[in-house]
Amino acid sequence: MTKTVLHGNQCATIISVVKQYKRAVILRFGRVRSVSPAGPGIIWIIPCTDTVIIIDLRTQSFNVLPQEILTKDLVTVTVDAVVYFHVLKPLNCLLHVQSHKHATELLAVTILRNILGQYTLSDLLTNRESISQAVRKEIDNGTVEWGVEVERVEIKDVILPYELQKALAAEAEGTRIAKAKIIEAEGEIKAAENLRDASKIIMQKPQTILLRYLQSLNYIASQQKTTILFPFPIDIPDHQK
Structure with a gap:
């Protein structure tokens, strides 16, 4: 905002308002005035001699x-x-x-x-x-x-x-498949080790195979209604062995 202050019939000075987020650089006859940068607030400008450049300080x-x-x-x-x-x-x-x-x-x-x-x-x-x-x-x-x-x-x-993008997607898919196969192989190894340990226990206690057999039948029967055929008579290990 500017306002002209008149003295008689001549324009003496101009009042200008610089906003808070701006600064004014005032050039008088092409040279920077010592008050520059001026503002915020009211600044005085002499017409025909002063040039004002407004600089915005906001981001x-x-x-x-x-x-x-x-x-x-x-x-x-x-x-x-x-x-x-x-x-x-x-x-x-x-x-x-x-x-x-x-x-x-x-x-x-x-x-x-x-x-x-x-x-x-x-x-x-x-x-x-x-x-x-x-x-x-x-x-x-x-x-x-x-x-x-x-x-x-x-x-x-x-x-x-x-x-x-297609090549990177194929590479990522191949990496996932390879990791899945490694995890599956490690699971097979652990399962084989557990079966090995279980066979050693069964060899030491033959009667445990019958308990495992009956447990498997009970599990199958509990899943759904079905008819189960199994060999009979069953050779029951002698507990005295």
Whole structure:
């Protein structure tokens, strides 16, 4: 908001209000005034001599367009990200770079491609958080001279080629099948060991085979109504043996 203060028939000064989340850089005859950056609140401007540039201090963001990245293990993937930043020093933002947002975007794209190319596909899929931190620090090192601070970088998506997705799915399925077979084989080994121990007990106590036989019949009969045929008479071991 601006308001003109008149003295006679001439315009002497202009009152302008700078909002809380903004700062004003005032140039008088092309030179930065000592009060810059001014605000928030009321600032005084002399027409025809002062030029005011308003700088927004709030967090801004931009999307990094999908970039094709060649990983360290020579796999081509498509990566897109989002960058959050804010202006920390309004004077540097105005005097050291023509467009701080556009320059930050170009720098983010370049650094994102360079850093992601140093990781393998496995690292890129499993270590997104640490990679995002590395990208943020590198971008921030480049923008500090412009008075811009990068708050965070988030890798939104890593898109794999369709053929590579099918190959990874087949590899994962094969790994699961191999693990299942190993577990099944280990179970067979343990079952064989238990049967071996059971046979030793039966050889020492022959009457236990009859108890096991009757237990098996009882289990079968309890499952469903059925007719069970079993040999009779049964040779009952002599308990005195």
